[in-house]
Amino acid sequence: MLPAATALAFVVNPASSLTAAATTEARSAAEALGLTLHVLPASSERDFDAVFANARQLRDSGLIIDPDQLFVNHSGQLAQLALRHAMPTVFIYRDFATAGGLMSYGGSLKELYGLLGVYTGRILRGDKPADLPVQQATKVELFINLNTARALGLDVPATMLALADEVIE
Numbered sequence: 001m002l003p004a005a006t007a008l009a010f011v012v013n014p015a016s017s018l019t020a021a022a023t024t025e026a027r028s029a030a031e032a033l034g035l036t037l038h039v040l041p042a043s044s045e046r047d048f049d050a051v052f053a054n055a056r057q058l059r060d061s062g063l064i065i066d067p068d069q070l071f072v073n074h075s076g077q078l079a080q081l082a083l084r085h086a087m088p089t090v091f092i093y094r095d096f097a098t099a100g101g102l103m104s105y106g107g108s109l110k111e112l113y114g115l116l117g118v119y120t121g122r123i124l125r126g127d128k129p130a131d132l133p134v135q136q137a138t139k140v141e142l143f144i145n146l147n148t149a150r151a152l153g154l155d156v157p158a159t160m161l162a163l164a165d166e167v168i169e
Contacts, residue, residue, distance in 0.1 A: 001103075001154055002088060005061035007036040011051050013068040014041040022066050045074050052085040062088040065096075067106065075099060088152055097143040097168055102152065108139040141165040 010026045012019045023039055030037035038058050040051045055063050065071050065078060075091060079101035082089035091097075092106030115135050123129055142160075145168040149156050161167055 001149075001156060001160065002061045005035060007038060007058065007060045009038045009040050009051070009055035009058065009060040009063045010066065011040050011042055011063060011071070012066045013043055013070045015043050016066075016068050016070075018068070019066070026064065026066075042070070044070070045077065048074070048078060048081055052081050052087055055087055056085060060087075062090070062102075065089065065091040067092040075101070083148060083151065086152055088154060094141065094143045094166070097145045097148075097166075100145065100148055102145055102148045102154075104141075104143045106140065107137040108141050109137075111137040111139045143168065 008030060010023065010030075012023060026039075027037050038055070038060055040054055042048055042051050052063070063082065071078060071091065072093065075093060075096040076099040078089070078091065079096050079099035082102065083100045088102045089096075091101055091104050093109065094104050097104040115137065119129075119132060119135075122132060142164045143166045144156060144161065144164045146156065146161075147169055
């Protein structure tokens with residue numbers, strides 16, 4: 001979606017125990033794509049405006065939001081800030097795209113909740129949790145907000161639209 005991008009911002013919660021691993025993975029991915037990655041911390045919603053302003057000042061082409069619970073709880077607010085700051089932004093959950101964010105890409109919550117139901121049923125039937133196999137959702141979903149793409153002046157490739165699980169208009 002951003003073929004001319006040279007730098008991206010990655011928003012993380014520095015208080016999270018998962019931030020270091022996520023940052024390492026994001027840096028590796030950015031390096032493999034020849035992109036500069038700016039890691040921007042946000043430890044509360046009071047930091048959100050500064051994150052978007054900082055990304056704009058650094059001339060980042062887009063922003064990726066780490067799937068920390070802080071950001072999940074404020075996905076609608078983050079989507080509106082992304083639109084207000086005209087910053088193409090990606091987050092993991094569909095709610096972000098439906099709230100006005102450019103797109104979301106991540107594991108299927110429907111599949112995850114289905115697995116949770118199976119686990120719960122087995123435990124209620126007497127299976128020991130330690131004996132249950134480790135499973136995770138394998139379906140990845142892509143949601144694109146076409147209205148936001150237009151507002152940002154982005155052309156969404158037809159192949160990307162065809163691959164999307166949902167195009168929001």
